[in-house]
Amino acid sequence: MLPAARLGLSLGRLAASLFLSLVFTTLILLIAGAPPIDTFIILFAGGLGSVAKLAQTMSVWIPLVLCSSALLLAFAPGLWNIGIEGQIILGAIFATGFLRPFAEGGSPLILVGALLAGMIGGSLWAYIAGVLKTWGRVHEIFGGLGLNFVALGLTLWLIFGPWRRPGVASMSGTEPLHPSLWLQEFKGLSLNPVSLALALVAIGLVIYLLRSTRWGLSLKAVGQNPDAALLFGLKPNKRILESMLACGALAGLAGALQVVGVYHRLLPAISSNYGYTALLVTMLASFRPQLIPPICFFFALLNVGSIQLPLQLKLDSSLSGVIQGVLVLSVFLVHGLEGRFRLGRKKE
Amino acid sequence: MDFLALTIAGILSAGAPLVLATLGETLTERAGVINLSLDGTVLLAAMTGFAVALISGNPWWGLVGSVGVGVATASILALVGPVLGRSQLAVGFILTLFCRDLAYFLGHPYARKFGPELPVWSIPGIRNLPFIGPIIGYQSPVVYLSLALTFFFWWWLFSTRSGLELRAVGEEPWAAFARGIKVQRLRIVYTLIGGALVGLAGGAFSLAVKPGWGRPQGAEGAGWIALAIVIFGGWHPLRGALGAYLFATLQVLGIYLQELFPGLPAVLFQVAPFPVMILTLLLVNMGRTGWFKDLAFRYPGLKRWLIRWQVTAPAALGLDFRPEKET
């Protein structure tokens, strides 16, 4: 196919999917008794309306990009790493644990250690799911999901137990970090340059690894055909574990950044469901890395914008999740219909 | 004695939605389709069931609504998955998240409202028996339904012709096709029937077992557990139901154990079902790993002990089937 034709086709697909999701969303809004147009306006203004809001959107974009990049690595050998939520949490736990001795603050260099600790924590959790898969044949969906709950339990135990704050023990989390251990934000904005840079590096690195290294290629090969990969001497089990480790490391980094860059403490909801959202992002991107940043931006926009819904329209903010789901479903539907249509035409 | 009976009654009740969801998914997967959307579907069905009951004032209409939601979700899955040939896992997962958020979004106005509930049925003749009486003498209709359906589907799957056809479709769709069985149609039908049961499970939550709607409802996570139980149950209705009751027992037991071992972190007992889920999956799947085969070769006793736990999935589970592919 000519590049122009291909571009036209994908644009057509995109338009069809967007149209479909618009129709669905409007329908849902009407069922909920909400004014569709106002809702959309509020939703977008809520995430883009001002520099501060844009910064907020970007601060959600960062963990989403990190997690989506991580998932690209896991999807390459065909792994459904649903356990990414738990890996984010473990990253946050490890980073917090690393910083606990520095209650009086310290040099920002300590943060490097905290981020590394977070990556180790995420990797560890991913590794367990990987071992369960390769050595125990427990599908990574179930292994990962179970570990997500365990990770959440671990956080709660820490927050209400050994790491509880003197006097209070509550969902508000552990004692806040010393301000010298907070990542410095752009002035007056809730966005910090370090996290932003790390997210950009991560997506770049993942693109490089998957496109240009033999390791990335062998991951894809394992995903395409584990039997053949074995015959080619590509050690599928080892590749699977490696990809889980790498994925976990990036997820753990996202978790650590939530601690040192956003919340400045460990919270039960520290993962903010970014892992699940990132799974949607990668599916919507059909695993094409270059689509990750824009889709993440759109999703982050919805997340941040939706906060305005209860404020202005008394709607539940889970609408953002609904729209994200509708969008991905529509794309699947359009692709499926298109495939069907093509098959049908061929038969003629 | 009475306490034991009441506890068993509690387990039957807490297990009922899990049993229903497990049965539904067992049927769907027996037809070769994976419906991963359980966790979200259960929630959306629970919300709809409650909302419909509230609006109509009749819990039975609510139950109908729940079943409707289950069927609707399953039909999206059937359309995008088996019919249009996209990945069933992917669609199922998207639906999980989507249905959950949709439930919270649309359910917002009904949250924490007081609404109708299914009645408790008391069975004359049984309710006065010692020990048995407290166990199944007074239960919600969904509990009786879950028990009846378990045995019904067990009989149906293994002793009827249509049950045989269902199993055939999930094992070897091409062979089934060659024998004149309408493979695609059966796959869709059982996806929908399975979805209906999953919807019923949602209704059982919001109209009987944990009446009411809220965020969270309390049914969160149940769908995932049910999916795991289907595997643990080896795609067998009886064994699946047994698995569901085991998990319900674990939940109920967690509260006793928590009191019995005050020295242990309480959250341990809440999280416990999930590691147990992983362990049981390990138990039933491990037999296929190389290292285990070596071990079993060396210690035949081990093999004999573990072999009964081993399960095999329907051979065509999750695979795409379409006659056109050949042309």
Next chain:
Amino acid sequence: MHVEFQDIHKYYGRVRANEGIDLTLEPGRIYGLLGENGAGKSTLMRMLAGHIEPTRGRILFDGKPSRGFNPSRALALGVGMLYQDPLDFPALKVWENFRLGGTKRDRRDTLSRLQKLADRFHFRLSPEEKVGELTVGERQQLELLRLLDLGAKVLILDEPTTGISVKQKEMLFTTMRQLARDKGRTIVFVTHKLAEVEELCQEVIVLRRGKLTAKLPAPFRPDELIKLMFGAKQEEPEEDQHRHNLVEENFIQLEQVQLLGEKYTLRDVSLGIRPGEILGLAGLEGNGQELLLRGLAGLVRVMKGRLIFDGEEFQGRPYLEFRRSGIHFLPAARLEHGLFPDLSLNEHFRLAFPPHNGGRHKLSPEEGMKAFSIQAKLSTSARALSGGNQQRLLLALIPRQIRLLLLEHPTRGLDHGSGQQVWSHLRERCRQSTALVFSSADLDEIKDNSHRVLIFYNRRLIADRPTFSISVEEMGRLMAGEGRAV
């Protein structure tokens, strides 16, 4: 029933499995359908059974065309087919298989009906056993009983004699004759074996490369049929292998080896292989040859015995060590097990030849493509390759210095020319003292290409003979468990 094929075409991509076939089948007759491997016999019959749709053309039943044809319509019309590869349900029980798609009966009637039919043919089938545990032959027997029970008006048997004994074959033929004569059934009997056609059929249909080449009434002239099937005289295979000088010692030695596979165990294999030697493995599927190939490749565990390679014990070592020592295995299902469907050829080369081993394998992808005359671009995905090109790609990906090459059905699905090409490449490698072990369902291929034949039956190696000392017929008998191994 009167069946008429009108201008039937069936294409798979550019493969023309059937091309412009016009054919009429009359009731009460037994037809033999002949043709070499890949001639399109099964394809034609599967269209008659509604299993696949023709690309073009139509089939008329009693003069009526059938639109939207599928197996259930075919069954309703009375067309029943015994498929070449058992199309049944391994996970289900024998009686359940018998019941599926059959007459509506309850369990007890089903069992007694099955018993009665089985007794008639002296088939021994235990109804509660899982079909997956039966041999291929037994599975075909079961299918046959099911079709007879259905009372199909048009009965298609696609190579039904591969898995049954001579005595059982006689019974089967008697029944076929009865059905045709007394009940007016149309029977199509697909085979490669001329003798069987002569024995049973009243008329023969010959396909060659997808086209109908003849439809002749009995009596038949074998040499004429052969000519129709294979075209002009086949070029003789190079006859050098019998003369090939095998002076060297065994470099691989198997002593009382027991191999544990996914489904079964292969016991007590003792064997030696010399450099440059070609071993052909014969046996019905599931009798052990698959396990031996994988065992030699290090893919299947050696549970007992010793596997000696260059004087070193290799049992229990990981696959990679086998691979590093110059052992290479190519599976039969090329796209399913051997290649990465969506990766490009270039990527395959990158994966097969790691850069850090650069010194040893100097072949660049471009050279590989040329050397093996793969007709595609480097950016083509493996999925888009034709069967022949896929096999050539796999061969191109084999490292240069290989000691032992293990091949499963090396020419399955290839046309004659491609097959010849593959073999000339393989023979060339053997001349450079690579040993070669291959399995094939085509006994002629084994006869033509190997120095020694190993025959498997009942999950054991029952014969190990120099090729010149055994005929194809004898191989067939041994594989079917008749006759004593020497």
Next chain:
Amino acid sequence: AKKAEEKPFTFGLLLVGPYNDRGWSQAHYDAGLYVERKLPGVKMIYLDKVNPADRPGLTLPQLVDDLASKGVRLIIANSDDMKDGVREAAKQHPEITFIHVSGDDVITGRAPANLGNIMGRMEYGKMMAGFVAALTTKTGKIGYLGPLINEETRRLAASAYLGASYAWQKIRKKPLKELKFKVSWIGFWFNIPGVTADPTQVANRFYDGGFDVVISGIDTTEAVVVATQKRKAGREVWAIPYDYKGACEGADEVCLGVPYFNWGPAYLAKVKAVKDGNWKQGWEWNGPDWNDINNEDTSAVGFFNGPAISNEVAEELAGFVTGLATGEINVFQGPIFYQDGSPFLLAGETATDEKIWYMSQLLQGMEGASSPK
């Protein structure tokens, strides 16, 4: 300042749960509506479900920024969990007055000048709940469905226990050791599947174990729901919900009554003060209006008699309330011991506010954990 007066006065309300939770948050939301009703021209902007689980990725200061941009002059935050966030936001927005409900920053001296604390003396409500439970129970076993363990929840559970033991000994004239009072903590204010103990199961466990009255300390209504189910199965059980006046709705057979918060009067006072510019920082712990504990305009805490309460018990309760009002009855009077046997109050000692506020253990005679593991 001049410009602000032209606009209607708006105040922001940050609710930890859903505004319609029929519990803690709805009580606050209703108070906001009450203020709007009482002071025409004053407008409330509320934001509910302000907790990281429901609003992933957003921090309290960010939400406050948002409210600030809408011109609010007063922000009321209703959860203990918001303590740090409110303090941080208060420092960033000195132009806005903050009220943190249930917090103690003013006592501890960590509060910036624009941050005050209020709380209601729910201890009294809980005493009444315990009192009613002890008079109603037939098995002598009372269950307390606790949320998470902290000072607030400990003192509330202890108050219920003290009310119950008063009724048991003084009214029913039975020895205290025959009263079983057990606290089961679920781990949070409401159920989070897979994280907290399931309150439905905990309530079931109470009733199946012979506890016939369950006092709820959590935000949601599982106790009454389960009690109603048990009633339908022919069992004689009761429940006492919490927080919100309307919590008995639909539970006619089992609901003995509900201790509830009435934030309206306190809110009104704060809004007026800020509006008129005479707000002063303080830590307030508002009690019931003893003239009429259910007076909407004056009482911060009340007890609403439920449909299932018997007339005799209701009468006794009225007497108890009178006793509390006059000071004749003070259940926080020594000797009272902590669970581990150490003294909480010496003989004859009455508890100070501070002693009650910072209660460090459950009391002797209560079963259940005193601190989280």
